[in-house]
Amino acid sequence: MAPEETKEKETQEEYSYYPGCSLHGTAHEYEDSVQEVFRLLGIRLTELPDWNCCGASSAHMTDHGLAVDLAARNLRIAGRLGKDLLVPCAACFHRLKAAEKAMGAQGGQAAGVRILHLNDWLRRSEVLRRIREAVKRPLNGLRLAPYYGCLITRPPSVTDVEEFENPRSMDLLIRVLGGEPGRWSHKTECCGGSLTLGRSDITNTLVSRIIKAAVRADARGIVTMCPMCQANLESNQLELKQRDRGHPVLPIFYATELIAACISDSTSGKRWKAHLVDPAGLLDAPALQP
Amino acid sequence: MPGAYAPFPLTFDRRVSVQMEPIAEGLMVRKAGEDLLDELREAGADATACYQCGRCSAGCPVAEFFDLKPMQVVRLCCYGREDLLIKSRTVWLCASCETCTTRCPNDIDIARVMDVLRSRALRKGQSGTEPKVVAFHKAFLGSIRNHGRVFEIGMLTSYMLRTGDLFSRVGLGLEMFKRGKIKLLPERIKGSGEVRAMFRRKQK
Numbered sequence: 001m002a003p004e005e006t007k008e009k010e011t012q013e014e015y016s017y018y019p020g021c022s023l024h025g026t027a028h029e030y031e032d033s034v035q036e037v038f039r040l041l042g043i044r045l046t047e048l049p050d051w052n053c054c055g056a057s058s059a060h061m062t063d064h065g066l067a068v069d070l071a072a073r074n075l076r077i078a079g080r081l082g083k084d085l086l087v088p089c090a091a092c093f094h095r096l097k098a099a100e101k102a103m104g105a106q107g108g109q110a111a112g113v114r115i116l117h118l119n120d121w122l123r124r125s126e127v128l129r130r131i132r133e134a135v136k137r138p139l140n141g142l143r144l145a146p147y148y149g150c151l152i153t154r155p156p157s158v159t160d161v162e163e164f165e166n167p168r169s170m171d172l173l174i175r176v177l178g179g180e181p182g183r184w185s186h187k188t189e190c191c192g193g194s195l196t197l198g199r200s201d202i203t204n205t206l207v208s209r210i211i212k213a214a215v216r217a218d219a220r221g222i223v224t225m226c227p228m229c230q231a232n233l234e235s236n237q238l239e240l241k242q243r244d245r246g247h248p249v250l251p252i253f254y255a256t257e258l259i260a261a262c263i264s265d266s267t268s269g270k271r272w273k274a275h276l277v278d279p280a281g282l283l284d285a286p287a288l289q290p
Numbered sequence: 291m292p293g294a295y296a297p298f299p300l301t302f303d304r305r306v307s308v309q310m311e312p313i314a315e316g317l318m319v320r321k322a323g324e325d326l327l328d329e330l331r332e333a334g335a336d337a338t339a340c341y342q343c344g345r346c347s348a349g350c351p352v353a354e355f356f357d358l359k360p361m362q363v364v365r366l367c368c369y370g371r372e373d374l375l376i377k378s379r380t381v382w383l384c385a386s387c388e389t390c391t392t393r394c395p396n397d398i399d400i401a402r403v404m405d406v407l408r409s410r411a412l413r414k415g416q417s418g419t420e421p422k423v424v425a426f427h428k429a430f431l432g433s434i435r436n437h438g439r440v441f442e443i444g445m446l447t448s449y450m451l452r453t454g455d456l457f458s459r460v461g462l463g464l465e466m467f468k469r470g471k472i473k474l475l476p477e478r479i480k481g482s483g484e485v486r487a488m489f490r491r492k493q494k
């Protein structure tokens with residue numbers, strides 16, 4: 001299955017980079033793995049100086065003007081750097097793209113640079129080729145469920161993503177890494193991240209359905225590119241298991257953690273230290289052995 | 291999803307104030323709740339384009355917990371029943387997953403309809419139906435206003451004080467702290483004054 005050819009031939013060797021609050025805090029392992037992957041591939045990331053919070057769901061859910069203002073300040077900084085902007089967090093990506101569209105619609109000048117999520121970056125065939133060439137420890141057929149969630153792809157009028165009902169960037173990635181992407185029902189279903197504090201009963205229900213769907217597809221783990229999805233899936237399944245000991249529990253990986261594990265020299269167990277569900281055993285045997 | 295296509299229970303309500311508006315020579319129509327419809331149109335969501343196909347409700351992952359289905363929310367906007375909408379649980383339980391917006395055959399941005407209704411509910415002092423959800427948004431935004439970036443401990447403390455929900459997630463918090471996921475000090479940015487000015491603009 002070849003990835004769709006993208007127009008440009010050359011891979012860009014430098015991006016500006018917007019980590020967002022999650023990657024500087026609760027999702028620091030996502031940030032670490034993004035930095036590691038780009039360093040190993042020889043691509044420079046320049047963090048936006050003095051970036052501010054994008055406003056996340058709370059701003060746009062309650063005040064549209066504030067949401068646009070918060071995101072627009074970051075876009076102006078990105079415009080000054082003049083490089084395409086890489087945004088690994090799904091919610092930040094969504095807010096920055098929405099602000100870009102809103103500024104355009106108001107006749108204003110958006111950043112003048114492209115805003116890319118890792119999903120868009122992986123859709124460049126050149127990128128997958130480079131990752132494949134760099135793989136040292138393939139996944140040896142490990143079956144994983146690629147989970148895209150909501151904001152990386154929806155709505156296409158904001159994200160400019162062409163494959164939104166059945167996205168494939170992580171499916172292709174898992175194959176390139178030597179694993180087996182599970183075909184499953186819940187790859188773009190919402191995990192209820194924004195309700196996790198206010199209505200954990202709803203979040204529990206949605207997460208339970210997603211985990212059980214992945215298990216039905218014989219997946220041994222779930223792969224995501226969203227810090228809210230990762231935290232929400234990981235913590236809610238533990239709560240579910242406390243209540244029902246038969247409830248399945250799967251490790252939840254960031255796509256970049258898997259890339260790093262496959263292409264780096266180190267097999268250090270430290271990589272998984274931040275995880276509430278330790279995936280080390282799954283990756284040590286039999287996969288990922290040099 | 292049971293109930294997703296539940297028949298719409300309300301007929302046009304004659305209690306709402308009704309103004310008359312000429313749309314063609316000699317032809318007058320009712321005008322009710324026009325300011326909501328105007329705000330929605332400005333936001334790019336024309337609720338009047340809805341033909342009640344039910345796609346939005348069928349795909350909504352949270353609809354089973356809603357008191358009004360997404361298709362009913364859109365229709366009630368047309369009926370001028372903002373009074374029901376801003377008191378509903380639905381507007382606060384909507385997870386902004388954008389499934390409805392993506393699938394509406396008439397390009398109605400339903401997730402944005404929910405945003406508009408939430409901000410109107412807050413403007414009208416209506417946030418009683420899902421107080422914890424509202425408390426979360428307020429705590430989150432307060433953290434951005436204070437630091438320019440979200441500071442988890444400050445945000446969670448503010449949330450716990452607002453809700454009185456002090457212990458339900460303490461165990462999880464400790465696990466996250468052990469894994470270096472919770473910082474003890476906020477990150478500060480030079481542009482924090484600019485960020486605060488955005489919040490002041492908002493309050494006017």
Ligand code: SF4
Pocket residue numbers: 339340341342343344345346347360361364393394395396397398400
């Ligand atoms: S999908 Fe669109 S047209 Fe269909 S019921 Fe929902 S809002 Fe109306």
Ligand code: SF4
Pocket residue numbers: 346349350351352353360383384385386387388389390391400401404
């Ligand atoms: S955006 Fe809200 S109403 Fe629309 S499908 Fe998602 S949860 Fe349902």
